[in-house]
Structures are given as structure tokens and as C-alpha cells.
């Protein structure tokens with residue numbers, strides 16, 4: 001195996017990566033969508049947005065791969081960033097640089113790789129948009145152009161995101177180390193610590209804007225059976241897909257967290273209970289349809305949702321508790337349904 005050399009401008013490249021503040025960030029619903037389309041368009045097992053950090057490659061977005069990062073020394077993308085255009089390996093077994101790479105010899109058994117370098121506005125290479133498959137194959141001229149075009153969309157989106165106010169606020173509020181500690185490794189959503197961090201911020205935003213803070217608890221139904229019947233890895237895949245679907249079902253400024261196990265909590269600013277229940281229903285439907293994909297097989301999954309509006313004078317902890325009780329009612333009432341915790345306030 002041949003590890004990639006460092007780019008001649010590695011120091012500036014790392015600085016650019018730090019400046020963009022892309023490492024250890026939660027999954028982004030728009031990039032999720034784009035890479036999902038790429039996966040279907042190119043009919044490959046895995047699509048990644050991979051960022052090349054000092055000693056690791058970190059997957060900012062991943063479709064069809066469980067790993068969150070790998071050491072840089074075995075990274076294909078570390079080779080790809082040395083090129084101007086895509087690095088395409090049609091069959092890793094025939095390439096001395098990769099034939100005995102652990103990710104070729106073991107899971108995910110990479111045979112085909114195509115990585116299009118991603119540049120920032122100053123031309124620094126941050127990482128790649130890459131396609132991976134366990135079968136050898138090529139990329140024709142048209143597919144190479146499509147990959148280039150998609151990478152351009154990713155680059156454009158990252159630039160816009162970088163300059164957006166939201167990113168500014170996130171950066172101001174959290175250091176990278178803090179943010180990393182608040183991310184759930186399996187789903188790339190905020191974890192419970194993240195949820196508790198954002199709760200007072202969302203509460204303050206509600207007061208500032210005159211909106212109400214809605215709290216939604218979403219729990220997958222009979223999830224234990226998924227693990228029991230299909231195995232823990234399949235359960236993890238269902239959690240991953242559920243996380244993506246829930247993120248896509250709400251607005252980017254809403255907070256989506258994994259509260260633990262198979263329970264998700266969403267914080268959303270809304271006008272009233274009608275709007276909150278619409279979001280709850282959207283979340284329920286997002287899990288139910290279409291069926292979850294499990295390595296070719298399909299699995300029906302439903303979720304129950306309990307929601308509450310933070311009442312005037314109420315603590316966020318009490319409102320969370322009421323939303324949790326509403327979830328309990330939804331479960332008791334037959335599951336695959338939404339319940340709202342009414343108050344007289």
C-alpha cells in the first residue's frame with residue numbers, strides 16, 4: 001500500500017479547513033439530499049463528502065458507510081486531493097497503491113473509487129466528493145462530467161453556508177471541541193448534551209421573535225424487534241436513515257437531536273399548536289414512508305410522536321417532560337400516531 005504524500009501547500013490547506021469550520025459538524029440535510037441523488041445516479045454503494053484533516057479523513061456526509069472517519073494514511077481521498085481533476089480507480093485489485101489497503105482487503109471492500117477534489121474559494125483543496133463500490137467499474141465521459149458538476153454544487157453550497165449568519169452564530173457559540181462532544185457518532189445529530197445546550201438558545205430565540213418553542217419527542221416503534229430479527233447493524237442503519245429523514249422533515253434552523261436509544265427530540269419555533277402538530281405529522285410520515293432500505297431488503301418502520309409548546313412561565317425541563325408524557329400516550333394509544341400535550345395556559 002502506498003500512503004499519499006502531503007500536498008505541497010498542506011499548511012495553508014489545513015488553515016483553510018479550519019477557517020471553513022467544517023470538521024465535526026452535524027450532518028447537513030441539503031448535502032444529504034445531494035449525495036443521496038448521487039448514489040442513485042451513479043448506482044454505487046457509497047457516496048461520501050470526505051474532508052482530509054491532519055491525520056484522518058472525516059466524513060462530513062456519508063451515504064452507505066457506517067464509518068465516521070478513517071486514518072489519513074489509508075485514505076484514497078488523500079491521493080485524490082493531490083490531483084486537479086477526479087482520481088478514478090476502476091479496480092483497486094489492479095492498482096499497487098491500493099490493492100493491499102485494509103479498506104480493500106476488509107470491509108467496505110473497496111474495488112471502485114472515484115474522488116472529485118473539492119476546493120474552497122481560494123482554490124484550497126478541502127477534501128472530495130467520492131463514489132465507492134465493492135464491484136470494479138468505470139466512469140464514462142458523461143458520468144465524469146456529472147461528478148464534476150455535483151462537486152461544483154457542493155463547493156458552492158459550502159461557500160454560501162460558510163458566509164451565512166447561521167454558521168456565524170454556531171461558530172460564536174461553540175468551539176470545535178465542544179461541538180464534537182455534542183455530536184452523536186452513529187447518527188451525526190446532536191446528542192443529549194447538544195440538545196440541552198441548544199434548549200435555552202431556542203427558548204431565547206422564541207422570546208425574541210414572538211414565536212413559541214415547540215418540543216417534539218419521536219420514538220421508533222417496536223425497535224427492539226428490528227435488532228432481534230435483523231441484527232444490531234440493521235438497527236443502526238434504521239437509526240441512521242431515521243435521523244436523515246427527520247432532519248429533512250424540519251427546517252435547517254430547527255434542532256434535531258438523538259436523545260438516546262431510538263428516541264429523537266426536535267426543537268422548532270412555531271406560531272401555534274396547529275403548526276406544531278403539522279410538523280409532528282410530517283415526522284411520523286417521514287419515518288413510515290417509504291420503507292427503510294436494509295442492504296436491498298425493505299423494512300417497514302413506524303414512529304410515535306409526542307409534542308408540547310413551552311408554556312409562559314414554564315421551565316424547558318417541564319415542557320420536555322410534558323412532551324415525553326404525550327409520547328407515552330401516543331405509544332399507549334396504539335403507536336404510529338402523534339399526541340399533543342395541551343395546557344390551559
Ligand SMILES: Nc1nc2c(ncn2[C@@H]2O[C@H](COP(=O)(O)OP(=O)(O)OP(=O)(O)O)[C@@H](O)[C@H]2O)c(=O)[nH]1
Nearest residue numbers: 219220221222223224225227232233235236261262
Ligand atoms: N441497533 C441499535 N439499537 C439500539 C441502540 N440504542 C438502543 N437500541 C435498542 O433499542 C431498543 C429499544 O427497545 P424498547 O425501549 O423496548 O422499545 P421498542 O422496542 O422500540 O418499543 P416501543 O418504544 O414501546 O415501541 C433496545 O433493544 C435497545 O437495545 C443503538 O444505538 N443501535
